[in-house]
Amino acid sequence: MGNLYTRLKSLIGVVIVAAAVIFAGGLHAQDGAEVSISIKGHRFQPAEIHAPANKSLTIKVKNLDAAAIEFESVSLRVEKVVAPGTEGAVHVRALAPGKYEFFDDFHQETRGILVVQ
Numbered sequence: 001m002g003n004l005y006t007r008l009k010s011l012i013g014v015v016i017v018a019a020a021v022i023f024a025g026g027l028h029a030q031d032g033a034e035v036s037i038s039i040k041g042h043r044f045q046p047a048e049i050h051a052p053a054n055k056s057l058t059i060k061v062k063n064l065d066a067a068a069i070e071f072e073s074v075s076l077r078v079e080k081v082v083a084p085g086t087e088g089a090v091h092v093r094a095l096a097p098g099k100y101e102f103f104d105d106f107h108q109e110t111r112g113i114l115v116v117q
């Protein structure tokens with residue numbers, strides 16, 4: 001029966017590790033919100049993105065165009081160059097509810113809005 005006890009112990013160990021990983025993953029998800037956006041044909045897709053208030057935010061910007069872009073926002077106080085065919089992550093502080101405009105600083109007609117609520 002010693003063998004069964006050892007196997008049971010290691011099984012419990014595996015379950016505890018799995019539970020810890022799931023728990024840590026859940027905590028991490030609560031740290032901040034994440035939203036994804038693409039640029040294609042010098043347009044943001046979608047042109048309006050939404051995020052929860054009072055949570056730090058990561059905006060993942062995928063540049064599907066052949067030219068570099070610079071994701072920029074005065075009100076969000078961020079700017080980040082994203083090379084063609086790559087994805088950049090823009091980190092934003094926790095925000096009050098409101099609308100925050102952003103644009104591609106290299107192609108200023110390319111504009112979008114972040115709605116925080």
Ligand SMILES: [Cu+2]
Binds near residue numbers: 070072079105
């Ligand atoms: Cu700029």
